Amino acid sequence: MSSDVDVCVVGGGLAGIAAGLAARAEGASVVVLEGSSHAGGKARTSDGLEHGPQSFNGRYDVFWQLLEQLGLTATAERVGPASSTRWLARFGRLHALKPSPLTLFGTRALTAREKLSLVRDATLGGPVAPAATLHDFFAQRFGASFAEGPLAAMVNGIFAGDPRELGVDGCFPGLAQRAVEKQSVVKALLAAGAPSARKGIYRLAGGMGAIGAAARQKLEIELEAPVRELTRDDSGFWVRGGRDLHARAVVVATEAHVAAKLLWPLSPKLGAALGQLTYAPITVVHWEGDDARFGGGFGYLACPSERLFALGTMFHGNRFSTFVSGAVADDATLAAGIAADVRRLTGGSVGRVLRIDRWPNAVFQPTVAALPVRDGLAALAGEAGVLLAGSYLGASAMKDALASGFAAGQQAWELSQRKPQWSRSLS
Ligand SMILES: Cc1cc2nc3c(=O)[nH]c(=O)nc-3n(C[C@H](O)[C@H](O)[C@H](O)COP(=O)(O)OP(=O)(O)OC[C@H]3O[C@@H](n4cnc5c(N)ncnc54)[C@H](O)[C@@H]3O)c2cc1C
Structure with a gap:
């Protein structure tokens, strides 16, 4: 060498x-x-x-x-359409969210007021005020319950961090500016990312x-x-x-x-x-189980107000990867916490824990x-x-x-x- x-x-x-x-x-x-x-x-x-x-x-x-x-x-293999369903844990249960505007009207994952504010933003629009944090940016447009509920769940899924501290420009560069130009946060979100022929989620064989x-x-x-x-x-x-x-x-x-x-x-x-x-610390617990009773799809994210143990879980057939905030919990605490979440959300149970990965510095904040x-x-x-x-x-x-x-x-x-x-x- x-x-x-x-x-x-x-x-x-x-x-x-x-x-x-x-x-x-x-x-x-x-x-x-x-x-x-x-x-x-x-x-x-x-x-x-x-x-x-x-x-x-x-x-x-x-x-x-x-x-x-x-x-x-x-x-590179595109993840199939069955995985496009994502779940949100809110108001004591899991709600299926499909990538269709109809979901917005039918779902019970959002309050009537939240739905109205989303529809108003997407149709009527109106001046978007700048805000530094993710929480403030979304709260002023769609209400505090939205910012502390679905937004916080999504932010946990990506950054495992606090929307009251995370910056709009740092997490979603260009979003605030696009929202101001389009006078709509929903339209700005839909226009995110460069146009590409290869949209979708991919895994490597x-x-x-x-x-x-x-x-x-x-x-x-x-x-x-x-x-x-x-x-x-x-x-x-x-x-x-x-x-x-x-x-x-x-x-x-x-x-x-x-x-x-x-x-x-x-x-x-x-x-x-x-x-x-x-960086935010994260632990990933991989487990399998035939009695988890999740409804299929990509996985679920939990709203912090649900006070669940885990941030969310990704589904792979009868195998699961559950994401937990922090990197110091011992194996027994993790297994018990995840089992309690599954029992509460589906009435099902966790089978065998396959591996636990602790990341003290998982995701930059x-x-x-x-x-x-x-x-x-x-x-x-x-x-x-x-x-x-x-x-x-x-x-x-x-x-x-x-x-x-x-x-x-x-x-x-x-x-x-x-x-x-x-x-x-x-x-
Ligand atoms: C559980 C988890 C899930 C994630 N999911 C996603 C996702 O779905 N989508 C997404 O976009 N991102 C995701 N991320 C984030 C993503 O993994 C990181 O953004 C990316 O991998 C960081 O790459 P990097 O090269 O910047 O840093 P790192 O991957 O941290 O690489 C740094 C390297 O430097 C080496 N190193 C450290 N010190 C030294 C030294 N002194 N000398 C030599 N080498 C050294 C380390 O061993 C390491 O290999 C996830 C992260 C985690 C932990």
Whole structure:
């Protein structure tokens, strides 16, 4: 393995893989140093169970760009229409929500007042007032009960966070502006995302972990090589840890708090800013059972007012993945809590717990307080001469990890081709 490269990527999650691929596509020599025993970061599969994300939204081109480069496009399978039914736990029971406007009128998941406000927004419209938090933005349009009910359930399903702290612009970039322009929040939500021929939810035949495995065939990814120190010299960086190497450009593609520790000695301001970014902890409990009695579909989300144990559950036939806030509950507490939820919601029971995945830093929280800090990172990283990649640079999702990684890899290649400082001072 080479110990002098154009680009070293620290962290072999989705952002690091995208960065490595982008730099290599330009012709750079690239090494990715990954601290754990596998590539792919949170996108990981074992024993047929996903540890982290289970599927992706096909409307985002970055996924197809990644799959194409890894030779995985043909393994992407669109989730069937039966999965389009989603359930909401509210008012003491589960309500089926199908992707049809008729659902809105028929469902008992919403109050009459909430339905009226949604219909009024979509038909009559009217000026949309700006608001910083997700809670305030939706509450002023559809009422506090909506913001604290269905909205909070959805926000838990995506961010596992508090809508009173999460920022509208951080979580759904462009939504507020579109809503102001269209004078309708519903229309702005429907217009979200770039137009794409490949809408829908997709899974990978080999699981999301296939991404890391395929990346190892295309890129030099060294596993169990945690980076502990980065130091600058005139021609780039020394990267030290599981192994030492010199690189003309470095992409730090770890979670923000890890990047904070690594980059603090190079730039205390950058380290301090990264250290302010927080993640929500999540535990995923995989279980199977023939007596769960859920009605089929994609899964359910729970409104916080229901005071259920779990945030929600995804359905896969007689297997289930239940998401619980926090990462410290012991196995017995988790099993008992989920069993109580299932009993209450369906009268059914949990069979066997298959695996428990605890993620202390699961999902970046784009809070109102974090946004100005995050917006200042690019300038600070530029001053320090490093590139950053990771889902925390966007709205916490895989698409954000990939987009930031592809961009950072391209920039790293450009940086690596600049003349070193000593040669500039001679010319
Ligand atoms: C349970 C769960 C479900 C999720 N579901 C979805 C979903 O449905 N849709 C969605 O879009 N997103 C989802 N996410 C979020 C998604 O997984 C992340 O946005 C994305 O995977 C983050 O990728 P990343 O490359 O930025 O970071 P990571 O995946 O965290 O990768 C960082 C990598 O850096 C490595 N590393 C850390 N320290 C060092 C070091 N010192 N040296 C070298 N390497 C180091 C880590 O081992 C890791 O491999 C989910 C997350 C979880 C936990």
